[in-house]
Amino acid sequence: MPSAISPPEPPAPKAARGGRDAVPATNKKRKIVCFSDFDGTISLQDTGHILFNTYGCGSSKRELLDSQINSGERTFKDVSEEMWGSLNVPFEDGFELMSQQLEMDPGFAGFHAFCVKEGIPFHVISAGLKPVLRRVLDEFLGEEQSSKIDIVANEAEIKEDGSEWKPVWRHGESELGHDKAVSMKEARREVNREVAGKKLEMKEGEEEEVPLIVFIGDGVSDLPAAREADVLFARKGLRLEGYCVEHGIKYLPFDSFADIQKKLEEILEEDEKKTGGKGKPARFNPRANMWRRVSSRNAVPRYVVMTPKEERMFLWPEAFTLAVDDTRSRP
Template sequence: MSTTPPPAIFFTDWDGTVTLEDSNDYLTDNLGMGYPKRKIINDKILEGSLSFRDGFREMLESIPTPFNECIEYLLKNVKLDPGFKEFYNYCEARKIPIIVVSSGMTPIISALLTKLVGEEAVSKIQILSNDVRVDDNGKNWEIIFKHPDSHFGHDKSKSITEYLEAHGFSAAQNQDLDGLPSMPKLFYAGDGISDASSAEKLEEISKSLEKNDNNDKSDEDTDSLLFAKSGRDLIKFCVRENVAFTEFNDFKDILSKLKSIVDDGVPVKNFVENSKVKANEEVKETTK
């Protein structure tokens, strides 16, 4: 294992973040129960009366179409974020790993990634997601949750932790000590409520690094940044729970900020759009 860490690690949601359409919602709306019934389930998930795992399973179970036909349907209709290919090429050039952390299913993501980005991307981008069990030549299928005991079905925060530990990074270790690499800057892009645990994990890691760093970083830079898609539920969650984030419309926005941080050394904290620290600073400004 190399002791030289990458300049950053970029985790990202897939549906509605890398793609313009959420593939699972698209299947449910057009081949399954339809939008009105799905909206009722979504509202229950948002209000907390139904787990994401159980609601998601109910949506998928309403789809009678064979699995292979579902994939073909998505390949014809799902589009890629217009800035993702350039973002992908930049990360490849800078040796920044891209890890897809998704509540979707690996075969669908792999098929879309191959068509929309290319076969090479499938070998370069690691996918951490749910799986699927397919029987009777695809006629019968069901989602296999990565973390079935989690109310998310896939606890993205756990996958992020497992990835970092597998690559020798620890939230309690921000120094190059005993041959262990120091933690790179961490980024996550998402849009929905399934990304909530990832958002909280980034804050937890950043605070842990600050606490364990020999230097007082309370007035310095942070080690992570959450990109939350404009107009989506993740922003509502971040505002409600006071989780720091920066808003984006597409991966062109993300790439612009990433270049500023990685290439130009602009502090991550310059892009944070809400936090207790920033709120306190604004209060001090208005009371002067």
């Protein structure tokens, strides 16, 4: 068994983890749904980069291609197609390399077990390839636990001999290939439909459930999805946290998914303490943070002129593209 991606140790007993008694999902006043990026968030490296560096364009060419995205010379989707198209390796051989080099967040397995126990749906939203991510999760968590995670990512056409890797984009019309904001909005609508159905079945005197959407990420490509969340977790020291600090956007920092688990346990406990007896959340108010106010299509903030083109396109895809620099017409 390769050492980098090995099955996690069984979660420690609740008392050792400082956890709380499990609360059956049916007893919760509010539905919590978690969404997470994968590369750099659940895994500590980028799955694609490991493959490209060894079996594709190589690290030097990959860095050049990344710079073309950052400069606005080419779109994310265009560059990604070239990177994936450079691969010439059978899928299983490529995964063998990843299993040796890829490191997973040490707290992720325990966090996933916590979500399953608490009835919290967990979804991966990624700009990567779904077959690659599923294979990694199958190996790391085991197929049974991996199957409980919904992966929202791009599909792929991979020839058996590995001579061709072709992404099948979720949003082919978008320069992003996968517009994470669209996927998050679709997910929120689905959650709202579920809540609306429960509301019709509510008895007199029962309190309405208010869904809480959580997003976990690390980089600029997570900005579209992050702005759709009620609670944002950003990995410490990386670009998403830097952007939030620079622009005063509320977020919760984390080093490991164990930090996220602890905070969600606090949220669950705090939600059980009602304010004024009206069943309102004690601290976290869905869709009431600064993030969406400064990120909306109709409220592009004045500091946009100072924002790098890559970040403008990810944060306001409706208003900007990587190919066109139109900030001079903006406030």
